[in-house]
Amino acid sequence: xxxxxxxxxxxxxxxxxxxxxxxxxxxxxxxxxxxxxxxxxxxxxxxxxxxxxxxxxxxxxxxxxxxxxxxxxxxxxxxxxxxxxxxxxxxxxxxxxxxxxxxxxxxxxxxxxxxxxxxxxxxxxxxxxxxxxxxxxxxxxxxxxxxxxxxxxxxxxxxxxxxxxxxxxxxxxxxxxxxxxxxxxxxxxxxxxxxxxxxxxxxxxxxxxxxxxxxxxxxxxxxxxxxxxxxxxxxxxxxxxxxxxxxxxxxxxxxxxxxxxxxxxxxxxxxxxxxxxxxxxxxxxxxxxxxxxxxxxxxxxxxxxxxxxxxxxxxxxxxxxxxxxxxxxxxxxxxxxxxxxxxxxxxxxxxxxxxxxxxxxxxxxxxxxxxxxxxxxxxxxxxxxxxxxxxxxxxxxxxxxxxxxxxxxxxxxxxxxxxxxxxxxxxxxxxxxxxxxxxxxxxxxxxxxxxxxxxxxxxxxxxxxxxxxxxxxxxxxxxxxxxxxxxxxxxxxxxxxxxxxxxxxxxxxxxxxxxxxxxxxxxxxxxxxxxxxxxxxxxxxxxxxxxxxxxxxxxxxxxxxxxxxxxxxxxxxxxxxxxxxxxxxxxxxxxxxxxxxxxxxxxxxxxxxxxxxxxxxxxxxxxxxxxxxxxxxxxxxxxxxxxxxxxxxxxxxxxxxxxxxxxxxxxxxxxxxxxxxxxxxxxxxxxxxxxxxxxxxxxxxxxxxxxxxxxxxxxxxxxxxxxxxxxxxxxxxxxxxxxxxxxxxxxxxxxxxxxxxxxxxxxxxxxxxxxxxxxxxxxxxxxxxxxxxxxxxxxxxxxxxxxxxxxxxxxxxxxxxxxxxxxxxxxxxxxxxxxxxxxxxxxx
RNA sequence: GGGCGAUUAGCGCAGCGGUAGCGCACUUCCCUGACACGGAAGGGGUCGCAGGUCCGAUUCCUGCAUCGCCCACCA
Numbered sequence: 001x002x003x004x005x006x007x008x009x010x011x012x013x014x015x016x017x018x019x020x021x022x023x024x025x026x027x028x029x030x031x032x033x034x035x036x037x038x039x040x041x042x043x044x045x046x047x048x049x050x051x052x053x054x055x056x057x058x059x060x061x062x063x064x065x066x067x068x069x070x071x072x073x074x075x076x077x078x079x080x081x082x083x084x085x086x087x088x089x090x091x092x093x094x095x096x097x098x099x100x101x102x103x104x105x106x107x108x109x110x111x112x113x114x115x116x117x118x119x120x121x122x123x124x125x126x127x128x129x130x131x132x133x134x135x136x137x138x139x140x141x142x143x144x145x146x147x148x149x150x151x152x153x154x155x156x157x158x159x160x161x162x163x164x165x166x167x168x169x170x171x172x173x174x175x176x177x178x179x180x181x182x183x184x185x186x187x188x189x190x191x192x193x194x195x196x197x198x199x200x201x202x203x204x205x206x207x208x209x210x211x212x213x214x215x216x217x218x219x220x221x222x223x224x225x226x227x228x229x230x231x232x233x234x235x236x237x238x239x240x241x242x243x244x245x246x247x248x249x250x251x252x253x254x255x256x257x258x259x260x261x262x263x264x265x266x267x268x269x270x271x272x273x274x275x276x277x278x279x280x281x282x283x284x285x286x287x288x289x290x291x292x293x294x295x296x297x298x299x300x301x302x303x304x305x306x307x308x309x310x311x312x313x314x315x316x317x318x319x320x321x322x323x324x325x326x327x328x329x330x331x332x333x334x335x336x337x338x339x340x341x342x343x344x345x346x347x348x349x350x351x352x353x354x355x356x357x358x359x360x361x362x363x364x365x366x367x368x369x370x371x372x373x374x375x376x377x378x379x380x381x382x383x384x385x386x387x388x389x390x391x392x393x394x395x396x397x398x399x400x401x402x403x404x405x406x407x408x409x410x411x412x413x414x415x416x417x418x419x420x421x422x423x424x425x426x427x428x429x430x431x432x433x434x435x436x437x438x439x440x441x442x443x444x445x446x447x448x449x450x451x452x453x454x455x456x457x458x459x460x461x462x463x464x465x466x467x468x469x470x471x472x473x474x475x476x477x478x479x480x481x482x483x484x485x486x487x488x489x490x491x492x493x494x495x496x497x498x499x500x501x502x503x504x505x506x507x508x509x510x511x512x513x514x515x516x517x518x519x520x521x522x523x524x525x526x527x528x529x530x531x532x533x534x535x536x537x538x539x540x541x542x543x544x545x546x547x548x549x550x551x552x553x554x555x556x557x558x559x560x561x562x563x564x565x566x567x568x569x570x571x572x573x574x575x576x577x578x579x580x581x582x583x584x585x586x587x588x589x590x591x592x593x594x595x596x597x598x599x600x601x602x603x604x605x606x607x608x609x610x611x612x613x614x615x616x617x618x619x620x621x622x623x624x625x626x627x628x629x630x631x632x633x634x635x636x637x638x639x640x641x642x643x644x645x646x647x648x649x650x651x652x653x654x655x656x657x658x659x660x661x662x663x664x665x666x667x668x669x670x671x672x673x674x675x676x677x678x679x680x681x682x683x684x685x686x687x688x689x690x691x692x693x694x695x696x697x698x699x700x701x702x703x704x705x706x707x708x709x710x711x712x713x714x715x716x717x718x719x720x721x722x723x724x725x726x727x728x729x730x731x732x733x734x735x736x737x738x739x740x741x742x743x744x745x746x747x748x749x750x751x752x753x754x755x756x757x758x759x760x761x762x763x764x765x766x767x768x769x770x771x772x773x774x775x776x777x778x779x780x781x782x783x784x785x786x787x788x789x790x791x792x793x794x795x796x797x798x799x800x801x802x803x804x805x806x807x808x809x810x811x812x813x814x815x816x817x818x819x820x821x822x823x824x825x826x827x828x829x830x831x832x833x834x835x836x837x838x839x840x841x842x843x844x
Numbered sequence: 845g846g847g848c849g850a851u852u853a854g855c856g857c858a859g860c861g862g863u864a865g866c867g868c869a870c871u872u873c874c875c876u877g878a879c880a881c882g883g884a885a886g887g888g889g890u891c892g893c894a895g896g897u898c899c900g901a902u903u904c905c906u907g908c909a910u911c912g913c914c915c916a917c918c919a
C-alpha cells in the first residue's frame with residue numbers, strides 16, 4: 001500500500017466481521033438486485049416460497065433459501081435479469097390462532113365490517129377475566145395484515161442479513177387484497193370451466209377444528225384401540241364381527257363379507273339384527289371385504305372409514321350418520337332405531353365424544369351379553385388432520401371441490417405428464433410426485449369451515465321457505481373482486497335481504513390455504529394485474545421448495561396452472577433436504593432442538609452460514625453443523641487475505657497486462673478447467689459440487705501457486721503479477737454466489753470504479769495453449785520438498801543445498817524451475833525426467 | 845404391504861467399472877517477507893452383508909439387513 005492515491009482508501013478489512021451492514025446498505029442503495037424488466041428470453045424468474053410469517057424462524061429457512069439465492073446470483077452473473085420476488089404467507093390456521101391471541105378477537109361472519117373497530121388487546125398478556133371480542137372477517141384480515149407486518153420485518157431482517165438477493169420491491173401476501181382477488185378470480189374461472197363444483201358427500205372431518213380437510217392434509221399416526229367382538233342376531237344364530245369402533249354400531253347399515261368366503265355363504269340374502277339397537281341390516285357381499293381381517297365379516301357404518309364410504313356408494317346403502325360435527329354422538333335418537341330398548345341404549349350415548357361412547361357402549365354390550373369376551377387392546381394406524389389431535393371422522397356435508405384427476409383418467413395422465421416434463425432436482429423426487437398423483441382417490445376438497453381465509457365469492461338465493469338454494473350460486477363479476485360475501489351483498493340484492501326468504505345468504509366457508517398458494521406463479525408474475533410483467537416472467541423458471549409439500553404446493557400449482565394455461569408453471573423444481581439437529585433428529589419446535597438462525601449468523605457471519613448451507617446438495621438431509629460454519633468463516637477470511645496479498649504483489653488495481661510465463665499460463669489453464677466444472681455443476685443445480693471445485697482450486701492457488709510465484713512477483717515480474725490478478729478476479733467471481741459479502745468487499749479493492757461483483761460476468765474459461773499439468777506437477781514437487789523438510793523437522797524456510805526432481809512429472813514441473821528453486825530455498829535445482837514415479841530428493 | 849433414498853476413516857460427507865478421496869477431529873512440525881481467526885506434513889477405511897455380470901466392482905445387477913422419508917393399512 002505504498003502507492004500514492006491509496007492513502008484516501010479506507011483500510012482493507014482483515015476479517016469478515018462487519019461486512020454485512022456495509023454491503024447490505026450499498027446493495028440496497030444501488031438497487032443491485034432489482035428486476036429490470038428486460039423481458040424474455042433474458043429473464044430468469046423464481047417462484048420463491050412465501051414463508052409462513054407467524055411461524056418461527058428456524059435454521060431450516062436459512063438452509064433452503066440460501067440454495068435458491070445461489071442459483072439466483074449465479075443466473076444474474078450469467079447475464080440473466082433475475083426476477084426474484086418474496087411472498088409472505090399470512091393465510092391459514094397458524095396466523096388465525098396468532099391473531100386471535102394477539103388481539104383478543106375472533107371472527108364472527110355474521111358481523112359487518114366496522115371501519116372504526118379497535119381490538120381489545122395489542123399483544124401482551126390478557127387480563128384475568130378477559131373475553132375475546134367478535135369481529136367481522138374483513139376486520140380480522142386487517143388485523144392479520146397489521147400483525148403480519150411485524151412478523152415480516154423479522155423475516156426480512158433475516159433474509160437481508162443472510163444476503164438473499166431478493167428484489168424487495170416485489171412482495172406479496174397470501175391474505176392480501178391481490179391474492180384474494182386472484183384466488184377468487186381463478187375459482188370463478190374453474191367453476192365456469194366445470195373444474196370446481198360443490199356436492200354433498202362424505203368428507204374427511206376434523207372434530208377439533210370442526211372443518212373439512214383434504215386428502216393432502218392427512219397424516220397417519222399410531223392410535224391405540226380395542227377390538228370388540230359384537231354379536232349380531234340372525235335366523236340361524238348369532239354372527240360375530242370384530243370392530244374397533246363399536247360406538248358407531250347405531251350407524252350400521254349392513255354386514256359385509258367377501259363373496260368367496262364359505263363361512264358366510266349361508267347368510268346370502270339374509271338380514272341380521274344389530275345388538276342393543278335391534279335394527280335389521282342386510283348381509284351383503286363385496287370384494288373389498290377381506291377374509292383374513294377380524295372375523296372376515298365387517299360392519300359397514302356411515303361412516304367409520306374409507307371402505308365404508310366405498311360400500312355405501314357402490315351398494316347404494318342408506319345414510320345413517322350419528323356423529324355431529326364436534327365428533328359427539330347426536331343428541332336425539334335417530335328414527336331408524338325403533339325398539340324401546342334400542343332407544344334407551346342410545347340415550348345413554350347421546351352427546352358423548354366418540355372416545356367416551358366407545359367405553360359406554362362396551363359396558364352396555366357387556367351387560368346385554370352381546371359382546372363376546374373382553375375388548376382386546378390393539379394399536380392401529382389412524383388418519384389425523386396434520387394439525388389436529390383426534391382422528392379424522394367421516395361425515396356427510398356440502399363442500400366445494402376442484403377436480404384433480406382422481407376420477408378423471410385423462411386429467412390424471414396429464415398431471416403425470418406434467419411431472420415427467422418438469423426437471424426435478426434431485427431427479428428422484430419426481431417419484432414422489434408420481435406416487436401422489438397415482439394415489440389420488442378424491443378430488444381436492446377446497447372449502448374449509450373456518451372464518452379466516454379467502455372467502456368463496458359465492459352467495460345463494462334463499463327460497464320462499466327460507467332454505468338456501470345451492471343449485472345455482474350467485475356470483476360476482478370479475479371486476480368486483482375481491483369480495484367478502486359475508487359483508488357485501490350480491491348485485492341486484494340489498495343488504496337487508498340477507499338471510500330472508502326470497503333474499504340471499506353468503507357461502508360461509510373459506511378456501512383451503514393451498515388454494516391461494518397454488519397460484520403463486522400467477523400472483524408473483526402479475527397475471528391479470530400487469531400483463532407486461534406477466535409476459536416477461538411467466539412461465540417461471542424455478543420453483544424452490546421443501547420436499548414435504550410436493551403433494552400440496554407443488555402438485556396444486558401444477559394442476560391449477562395447467563387448468564388455466566395448459567402449461568407448466570416452471571421448468572425446474574429444486575428441493576432442499578431437511579435440517580436435522582446435530583444428533584440427526586429432525587428439528588422441531590416440540591423437541592426444543594430448534595436453532596434460532598440469528599445466532600450463528602452473528603457468531604460466524606452470513607458468508608459462513610451460507611457456506612454450511614451451500615455444502616449440502618439439494619434433497620439431502622443435513623445436520624446442523626457449526627463446525628462447517630467455522631470452516632466457512634476461515635475460508636471467507638482467507639479470501640480477504642489472499643485478495644489483499646495478491647493486490648499487493650500485483651501492484652494494486654489498474655489494467656491487467658499479458659501473461660507470458662509457462663507456469664502462469666498453466667495456472668490459468670487449471671483455473672479454466674475448474675471454471676468449466678463449476679459452471680457445469682451449477683447448471684445442474686449442484687451448488688455443492690461447484691463450491692467444492694472452486695474451493696479446491698482456491699486452496700491450491702494459495703498454498704502452491706502463490707508460494708511458487710511470490711518471489712518472482714516481488715521482483716516485479718509482470719507475467720506473474722498479471723496471472724495473480726486474473727486468477728483472483730475469477731476466484732472472487734466464482735465465490736460470489738456463495739459468499740456474497742467477502743467477495744464484494746475484495747472485489748471493490750481490485751475494482752475501485754465501484755461495480756458490484758454480483759453484476760460482473762460469470763468467468764468464461766479461456767484457453768491458454770499451456771497444459772495445466774505443469775502447474776500441477778510443480779505444486780506436487782513443492783509438496784514433496786516440504787515433506788522432506790517436515791520429516792527433518794526443519795522449518796520451511798530452511799535453506800537447502802540442492803533439490804532434485806525425477807520421474808514422470810519432472811519434465812512438466814521443469815517449467816517452474818526458477819520459481820521452485822526460490823520457493824523451497826534451494827541453492828541448486830535439478831530436473832531428471834524419467835519413467836518412474838515422480839519424486840524429489842533434497843540435500844541439506 | 846408399495847415406492848423412494850441412505851449405508852464409504854472416530855464424526856460429517858464426496859466419488860464411482862481399473863485395487864479409495866475431502867473436511868473436521870487426531871499426531872508431529874513451523875510465529876516461512878499475505879494470513880497463528882494461519883501454515884506444512886502424517887497416521888487412520890477388507891467402501892453394510894451375501895450372491896451374480898465382467899479380465900477387473902466400493903462403483904453395474906439380484907437378494908438380504910439396518911436407518912430415514914412418502915403412500916396404503918382403521919373390520
